Amino acid sequence: MHTIWKGSISFGLVNIPIKLHSATEDRDIKLRSLHKECHTPIKYxxxxxxxxxxxxxxxxxxxxxxxxxxxxxxxxxxxxxxxxENGDKAVEIVDFIKMEEIDPIFFERTYYVSPNDGGKKAYSLLRKALQESGKVGIAKITMRSKEQLSIVRVYENTLVMETIHYPDEVRGTGDVPNVPEEDEITDKELETATMLIEQLTTDFQPQKYKDLYRERLSQLIESKQTGEKIVTAKEKEPKENVTDLMAALQASIDSSKPNKAKTTKKKATSKKKAQ
Known part of the structure; x- marks a missing residue:
């Protein structure tokens, strides 16, 4: 797993050398923009x-x-x-809180945390302490020249660091247009809606949710490959070297000038002799 950051986590007098690894990846199928006429990729x-x-x-x-x-x-x-000035590679946990106190709107990106050389015991200590307390750590980390707020928690026996937005980065709900005020809802309507929620309530099983668009797009691409519906980008034609061409023309003109003068001189000499 690729390491994207190296540094340390500290809480109190405990210091843990760590590495960060991206916990998620973009699985979208990347499509190129081609020129419709010749199928050459567009250059920006x-x-x-x-x-x-x-x-x-x-x-x-x-x-x-x-x-x-x-x-x-x-x-x-x-x-x-x-x-x-902000390049310190140390992450200090400044507070511990309950996970449920953080609304998911604050979450940004998740990273797996692994111990670096000599950090396994301290890593295990922090992991066990978080598990026993049921708390998560609030810390600050500087990544890509930006100081970010983050939480440190345990996920499937692995420490993870989750960057979260600062409060002023989360827009207020008062700015959302057309949100209705409290409407009159009948007891029957509420009872029916609640019953529907109960019927659809289940345990969270992430494996059962799939990106159907990505699957269908992948199948479409594969079928076109199998059917040999593949186009070839047009190769760029070499440009004629205008500079060299002009130089060659100018050289031709220059080389013809002495001959022309010589011919004119010969004609003048012949004319005098004839007189």
Missing amino acids: EKVCPACEKEIDHHDIVKGYEVTKGKFVVLQEEELKELKE
């Missing part, structure tokens, strides 16, 4: 609309838009300095 280029030319990463700087079209430019050195 970074182009400056004002200068009307393609640019590379060396020509790009970061900027924060203050107002429409007005930016504060941030230099790479300034950003690098901020990264170094």
Whole structure:
């Protein structure tokens, strides 16, 4: 399993060297955008609309838009300095709380935590303590130049770290449009709805839920492959070297000039002799 982060977790005087591994993966089938006429993959280029030319990463700087079209430019050195200030690879658990106190709206991404060299015993200690207490740890971690809030908990005998949103990153429900006020619901309506919920209530078995669209798309792609309905992208034709062509033309013109002058001189000499 690929390691995406190395550092340590500390709670009190206990320090655990750890590695983080992504706990989830995107299983979506990736489709390319092709030119309908020749089936060549579309290329997305970074182009400056004002200068009307393609640019590379060396020509790009970061900027924060203050107002429409007005930016504060941030230099790479300034950003690098901020990264170094927040670059500590230590994760400190600052609080312990009950899992049910956190609403799922705060959850962002999950990582498996494995012990690094010499950290197995301390890893086991934290895991056992969390299991016995029924609590989860609240910690801060800096990843990809961003300080993130996270929780540390146990999942199937493995420690996991789950990044969560800060409170100001979660929008208020008051901003949601057209949410109805409390309507009058009859006892019969509520009883029927509750009965339906009871009938559909079951134990959570994640294996029974499948991405039907992805399965059908995979079957469609496979059937087209089997039926040899495969197109070939058109190869890019080499551009004629205009620079070399112009140079060759100019060289031809230049080489013909002395001959022309020589011919003119000969004609003049012949004319004098004839006189």
